[in-house]
Amino acid sequence: MxxxxxxxxxxxxxDARIAELEMLVKFYEExxxxxxxxxxxxxxxxxxxxxxxxxxxxxxxxxDLQKSEPELEEITYxxxxxxxxxxxxxxxxxxxxxxYKLPVEEQVCPECGGALHxxxxxxxxxxxxxxxxxxxxxxxxxxxxxxxxERNGDHVPIMKAAMPxxxxxxxxxxxxxxxxIMTHKYVMHAPLYRQEQDWKRxxxxxxxxxxxxxxxxxxxxxxxxxYERLKALLLTQDVLHADETTVQVLREPGKTAxxxxxxxxxxxxxxxxxxxxxFEYQPSRSSTHPKQFxxxxxGFLHTDGYAAYHKLPxxxxxxxxxxxxxxxxxxxxxxxxxxxxxxxxxxxxxxIGPLFHLEEQWKSLGPEERHELRLEKSKPQAEAFFxxxxxxxxxxxxxxxxxxxxxxxxxxxxxxxxxxxxxxxxNNRAENAVRPFALxxxxxxxxxxxxxxxxxxxxYSIIETAKANRLKPFEYLEFLLEAVPSVSVGELDAxxxxxxxxxxxxxxxxxxxxx
Numbered sequence: 001m002x003x004x005x006x007x008x009x010x011x012x013x014x015d016a017r018i019a020e021l022e023m024l025v026k027f028y029e030e031x032x033x034x035x036x037x038x039x040x041x042x043x044x045x046x047x048x049x050x051x052x053x054x055x056x057x058x059x060x061x062x063x064d065l066q067k068s069e070p071e072l073e074e075i076t077y078x079x080x081x082x083x084x085x086x087x088x089x090x091x092x093x094x095x096x097x098x099x100y101k102l103p104v105e106e107q108v109c110p111e112c113g114g115a116l117h118x119x120x121x122x123x124x125x126x127x128x129x130x131x132x133x134x135x136x137x138x139x140x141x142x143x144x145x146x147x148x149x150e151r152n153g154d155h156v157p158i159m160k161a162a163m164p165x166x167x168x169x170x171x172x173x174x175x176x177x178x179x180x181i182m183t184h185k186y187v188m189h190a191p192l193y194r195q196e197q198d199w200k201r202x203x204x205x206x207x208x209x210x211x212x213x214x215x216x217x218x219x220x221x222x223x224x225x226x227y228e229r230l231k232a233l234l235l236t237q238d239v240l241h242a243d244e245t246t247v248q249v250l251r252e253p254g255k256t257a258x259x260x261x262x263x264x265x266x267x268x269x270x271x272x273x274x275x276x277x278x279f280e281y282q283p284s285r286s287s288t289h290p291k292q293f294x295x296x297x298x299g300f301l302h303t304d305g306y307a308a309y310h311k312l313p314x315x316x317x318x319x320x321x322x323x324x325x326x327x328x329x330x331x332x333x334x335x336x337x338x339x340x341x342x343x344x345x346x347x348x349x350x351x352i353g354p355l356f357h358l359e360e361q362w363k364s365l366g367p368e369e370r371h372e373l374r375l376e377k378s379k380p381q382a383e384a385f386f387x388x389x390x391x392x393x394x395x396x397x398x399x400x401x402x403x404x405x406x407x408x409x410x411x412x413x414x415x416x417x418x419x420x421x422x423x424x425x426x427n428n429r430a431e432n433a434v435r436p437f438a439l440x441x442x443x444x445x446x447x448x449x450x451x452x453x454x455x456x457x458x459x460y461s462i463i464e465t466a467k468a469n470r471l472k473p474f475e476y477l478e479f480l481l482e483a484v485p486s487v488s489v490g491e492l493d494a495x496x497x498x499x500x501x502x503x504x505x506x507x508x509x510x511x512x513x514x515x
Contacts, residue, residue, distance in 0.1 A: 090125070173214045179477035181211050183477065225492060227461055230496065235296050237269070242265065245262065247437075247447060263453075267468075271422050322428060323427070462476075
């Protein structure tokens with residue numbers, strides 16, 4: 001009997017070990033499939049249906065050999081050519097017309113010798129590009145004195161004509177040159193060393209150090225007051241979005257060159273008429289930074305699941321359903337293709353999808369009406385989704401287990417979207433606003449100094465705010481660098497993207513649908 005008991009104990013231990021190894025194999029298979037997808041698969045988040053999630057094995061999944069072939073009905077139609085789209089796309093550009101006419105002596109009919117008359121035109125259009133032209137502008141100020149005082153008096157008054165002050169004293173910097181450098185670095189993502197080479201090709205010796213100094217000085221002296229005014233207006237809003245991303249600063253006191261610092265982003269919501277997008281450089285990802293930046297803000301803040309935002313006082317954090325959905329999309333990618341449609345991960349995505357479809361239908365409504373419809377139609381589905389998650393029996397270390405745990409942990413903040421009709425189901429606005437910085441970081445890689453990182457945050461803020469309000473970045477930066485040096489702090493509102501002083505040349509004329 002003792003031997004039988006020992007054998008039973010040994011078998012039980014082996015069974016437990018086998019079960020443990022099977023779980024590990026399943027986990028590593030999931031990680032392998034996820035790794036392959038991240039390396040080779042599409043990154044788009046579009047598509048909630050199983051048909052879209054299993055394109056490559058669609059035939060195997062959907063084929064039914066027992067069914068007869070359907071009868072085919074051939075339908076033909078003639079598509080009417082759209083007239084005027086190209087003209088509409090080019091309507092914002094000036095037009096230069098070049099006339100081609102027969103010489104007078106050739107305006108004779110080849111048949112009868114009679115005089116020809118102009119009966120019409122054949123017209124074609126093409127885009128012409130005029131390369132940038134660099135020139136020196138010499139500011140020469142007239143100085144006046146009095147001849148009579150020179151002859152008869154003991155004091156000669158000197159009068160000078162008015163002349164704009166330089167951006168940087170003793171420098172060649174002009175509003176257009178600095179705006180050009182800023183636009184190429186922060187919009188076109190061209191590092192200063194590439195710009196240095198481009199200036200040389202145009203016979204100008206302008207070092208990257210000089211360009212960096214220009215950016216820092218102009219952002220500190222002239223763009224910083226605009227940034228501070230935008231920040232003051234941002235903090236008066238009721239609904240904001242926030243996000244953060246890494247940046248490397250080589251010469252930062254107390255940190256190694258390979259340490260990560262952070263750009264924090266704050267921006268207005270979709271219901272705001274004047275859009276504001278602000279970056280703030282900070283050396284760490286500590287919650288003290290958003291707490292300090294948002295200390296006068298009391299409202300709804302859209303964020304991802306980062307816990308630092310949950311510690312902010314007097315702020316209602318609204319979680320991002322897109323971040324949560326991505327966890328289930330990752331779990332679905334970890335499932336073998338043949339099992340995806342019937343998987344719990346796919347079921348979760350199918351339950352989340354209708355919430356986004358409803359939001360799409362309501363996006364043109366006012367906040368009050370949207371709020372009422374959410375409470376009536378969307379909130380019950382969201383609550384049912386979380387109740388369903390609690391019924392699932394999933395292993396915690398699997399991709400599905402992590403997705404379920406994340407969703408349940410974030411439930412409190414995810415459901416805050418139903419507190420107000422001005423809130424949104426996702427934090428995509430912040431993610432889209434931070435993306436240009438992430439793209440630029442891939443090209444210029446790092447900031448040399450803290451001053452450079454702070455200046456970059458200011459310039460990015462002005463540019464992204466301009467873009468959010470459909471202004472041309474170069475024209476708007478040039479306008480600010482021309483106007484700010486001669487205005488007082490109380491006059492800055494007229495220079496903001498929606499201000500009355502912004503010239504028409506700064507505004508994009510192309511229709512938004514064609515932009």
